[in-house]
Amino acid sequence: MLRTAVRNVLAHKARLLMTMLAVLLGVAFVSGTLVFTSTLSTAFQKSSEKGFDHVDVAVLPDSSQSSGPGDAPALSQRLLEEAAALPGVAEATGSVSGFAALADKDGKLVGQGWSTLGANHYAGEDGRDDRYTMRDGRAPERDGEIALDAKTAERTGYEVGDTVRTSVNGPVRSEKVTGIFTTDDGNVAAGGTLVLFDTATAQRLYAAPGEFAEITLTAAPGTSQAALRGAVEEILPKTAEAVTGEKLAADQSRAIEEELSGMRTGMLVFAGIALFVGVFIIANTFTMLVAQRTKELALMRAVGASRRQVTRSVLIEALVVGAVAGVTGLAAGVGVAAGLRALMGSLGVTVPDGPLTVTGTTVLVSLAVGTVITVLAAWLPARRAAKIPPVAAMSSLHATPTTRGLVVRNSIGSVLVAAGAGLVLLGTGMDADAAKGPMGLGAAVMVIGVFVLTPLLSRPLIAAAGPLLRLFGVSGKLARQNAVRNPRRTAATASALMIGLTLITGLTVLAGGAQKGIEKMTAESLTADYVVSMANFSTLSPEVEEKLAADERVTAVSPLRSSPAEIDGDTEWVMGVSGEHIGDLLSMDFTDGSLAAFGGTKVVVDDETAERYGWEVGSTFPATFEDGERGELTVAGVYEGNEMVRSIMLDTSLLDPHMQRVDSMQVLVKAEGGVSEATQSALEAALGDNPAILVQDKEAMSEAIASLFTFMLNMLYGLLAMAVIVAVLGVVNTLAMSVFERSSEIGMLRAIGLDRRAVKRMVRLESVVISLFGGVMGIGLGVFFGWAAGEIIGSVLTTYELVLPWGRMALFLALAGVVGVLAALWPARRAARLNMLAAIKAE
Incomplete structure (x- = not known):
């Protein structure tokens, strides 16, 4: 055997x-x-x-021991000196780092922003930093000087002595390149960009004078990492912790x-x-x-x-x-x-x-x-x-299959489809987390049920194509009969294509609805003409809003700051805005109160937060700010929150003194005359034509969101293309075997006058009918699943609405037809070339 x-x-x-x-x-x-x-x-x-490699013990802030909400304890120069003086320490280095945008010679941002970092060059007693080896020039020693990693220098063409433009949190900085260095830094090895400042400048940009984010220690010969860690722990304050290099x-x-x-x-x-x-x-x-x-x-x-x-x-x-x-x-x-x-x-x-x-x-x-x-x-x-x-x-x-067998199969398929659809519909009424299980299981059961029912569905759906197939004469009639001759085989072939198109259509429906919902939310919530943000969505310096406010075209400007505060034992992120201008920049629907009394200690809150704490207009509550100071706040209004604005909102005059670093997530701007190219150019010029800063109107924000969804969809389409290619192979396989199986029949047709062209047309039409059958089922299921998943998204994104992408669905159906044509090329050619006498004799 x-x-x-x-x-x-x-x-x-x-x-x-x-x-x-x-x-x-x-x-x-x-x-x-x-x-x-x-x-x-x-x-x-x-x-x-x-x-x-050079880290045996690292001293890090222990945020769990912070004195206030969000207070990340810094490491002092004194602690660094004490650690360096410990026995067994060969070298101690203090580090601070953060985002640092670098413009190339054309003024464009180098990289995508996420991997563009800045750090300090910590000069030891010999003036060197073992982490960075200067290949050319020297290390930066004062404000206005930087060093670039060698890979970035090669990409940009910068050399020692060149003047470059950088930005850390908005304002443009003009720096002189004093050195080119090599490093084993993982970010640089992965293709990132690293800019080095002198320690004092880096501390001012990323922390505070005399403070570090990390202290690294190198052990002297004969001292283990565990022993060094034990010695360091004896001098650490409660707001810091020591970790060995091996653990890091x-x-x-x-x-x-x-x-x-x-x-x-x-x-x-x-x-x-x-x-x-x-x-x-x-x-x-x-x-x-x-x-x-x-x-x-x-x-x-x-x-x-x-x-x-x-x-x-x-x-x-x-x-x-x-x-x-x-x-x-x-x-x-x-x-x-x-x-x-x-x-x-x-x-x-x-x-x-x-x-x-x-x-x-x-x-x-x-x-x-x-x-x-x-x-x-x-x-x-x-x-x-x-x-x-x-x-x-x-x-x-x-x-052949018995009638009883077909009845059993159709009964099982109907039960599975009904059960799957019921679970999917049940999931639409649940919250997002709870619905994942029932909806995922329901979708799988329903797809299996449709597959089981496909032989039953094939006859009426393929029969619906009869009028079109009759236009092709005898070839069309024979193609329709061949497509339903073996319903199980047709079902298995069409189901392979159905699964791929179900996923593709469902994702397209979801993406279209989410994109439309975000555009609608932006249009309804935002009355500002422009939104200013960093290219990598890090924070902006207060200098940005000051420069914008000084522009004669700007009629209203407000930052959107974010800071943690402790309220009733919980940490809430409060939003600081300009009480004078926020009403002109955001459209807020109040269910109680208004912005009229907003300012000072009077705040406005979103409806969900108000309901959670039981607040209403006039309610007062204590809050502990980021610096540990406490204050009494009064609710002046309750507004309907959405994904764009949902927070406890207070005036920047109250919030700023309590923030460790005053910075903004975004800045909203309203300009005289509204949106225009001239106004946008003027705002960008006021900010120094900084490549790290985005100045976007609502249309540009919508286009950015659309491009994100398009990129994600294209990536998913590419991944699902594998399933579609496999489905194409299935159609080819089915047709090839069908041709082999019907060799005698095809030989007889040729003998009674059907020419080769008609035989090819018959096989191609059969393939197209089977592919379109799978395409129709896939698109139908995809729309249903897309609608169901959209109901869950709608519970989170209230502006979500179902958008049926008719154009794309028509394209998907057309592609299914193209799949049928391509899949039939080889089987049709093989059928047309059969020797009629040999085929008639075939068993």
Whole structure:
């Protein structure tokens, strides 16, 4: 039986090729994901480990011991000197760091902002900092001087002596490059940018004079990290903690692994979808192979083969196919990983250098996925093959499904669809967290139910295409009959395409509704003409709002500050605004009170916060601010909050004195004459044409949101394309086997006058009908799931509204038709080239 199974695989190479490709693509996606994330994880971890080479013990602020809400205790110069004087300390270094935008020679922001950092060059007794080796020039020594990392200098073309433009929190700074340095810093190794200031300047920019964010210690020879940590702990205040370099490296590695786990999980979900679609193809292929070998299998039974041996024979075929697909898929996955890394680099995403990492787990998982998926998908056809009675050897056809079997199948499908739809509808009435379980389970059950019902649905839906097919004469009529001749085969083929289009359509509906909701919220909540923010959405200096307010075109300006405060034992983030102008910049619907009394200790709160604390207009409550000071606040109004504005709002004159660093998340601006290119240019000029600052009107904000959704959708489309490609292979496989199965019939049609062109047209139309059938079901399910998920989003984003992307849905349906045309090219050509006499003789 083993030899028979292997011989059958070799005899049906062409028929099994599409099945093998389907498994190969799924395995390649799985192995590519595992290799890619392992490569990134290893590279980032090695890069971060280099950053801890000179760190034996790090002294860090312990925010859990802060004296006020959000108060991050700083480390003093005195503590640094005491630590440096401890026995066993070879060197002590103080560090501060933060965002530092750098403009290139064309005035554009270098990088995307997220990895553009600034730090201090801490000069030791010899004037050197072991973390940074000066390749050219010298380290910065005073305000107005900086040093650049060598990679950034190469990218931008800056050299020692050049003057560059930087920005930390809004105002443009003009700096002279005094040095180019090399470093093992993990951010730089990953493609980031690092700007070094002298320590005094960095402290002023990122902390406060004489304060550090971190103190790192290098142990003297013979002193262990644990011993040094114990010595340091004796001098630490309660607001600081000591951590060994080994623990820092381990924590960093764990954090990197956790950050990449989300990416790995997401990509594996899409790989699973592709493999799930492949299951239909595999099952379909083996079902047709079994049907075509009815006489052979029945004769095997007649000469003594048991049911178990016949089942084992088919499963061995599947095992061989799965093993070959698994091995080739693993090799292809390494190429996929290399391509993904190159793609990320071309998109400007920081990716550290390093070899591709192929772990033993990746190899085992890839091979297991390929073989297990294939064998499981072939199990039902194998059981069906074992049930073929020996008497079937007398006929070339096996028994068709009974009416009872079809009734049972349709009944089960109807129950599954009803149960799945019920769970999905139940989820729409729950909150977002509770609805995930019922809605996810309901969607899966409903998709399975629709698949079970697909043979029943195929006849009426394909019959609806009859009037159009009649336009193609005999070819169209024959194509319609062929498409419904074997409903189960048509169902399995169409379902593969249905799954991909269900996900694509559902995501498109969700994205369109969310985008529309955010645009609506922005339009309704924002009456300001412009919103000013940093390019990486870090905080803005008060100097920004001062410069804007001084511009003669500006009629109203208000910062949006954020600061933690303790209220009734809970930490709430309060928002500081200009009481004089906020009414002209935000549209706020008050359910009680108004902005008329706003100012001083009188505040306005959103309705959810007011309900949670039981406040109403006139209520007073104590609050502990960021600096630990307490104050009594009075509610002057309660407004309807949304995703853009939802907070306890108070005047900046009250909040600013309590903030450790006075800065803003955004600045709202209203200009004389409204929005115009001239006004925007003037505002940008007033801010020094700073590339790190965004000046956006409402339309530009909407376009930025739209581009974000478009990018995410395109990325998801790319991932789901794997499932669609697998579905295309399924259509090709089904048509090819259908042509083989109908060789005698096609030969007879040719003999009675159907020319080759008509035969090709018949096969192509059959393919298009099957693809459009899957497309219609996929789009219908996608709209339903998109609507249901949108109901949950609507409970969080109140301005969300259902948007049916008619244009895109029409495009998806057209693409399904194109899939049918492309999938039919080879089978149609093969059918047209059949020798009619040989085909008529075929069994």
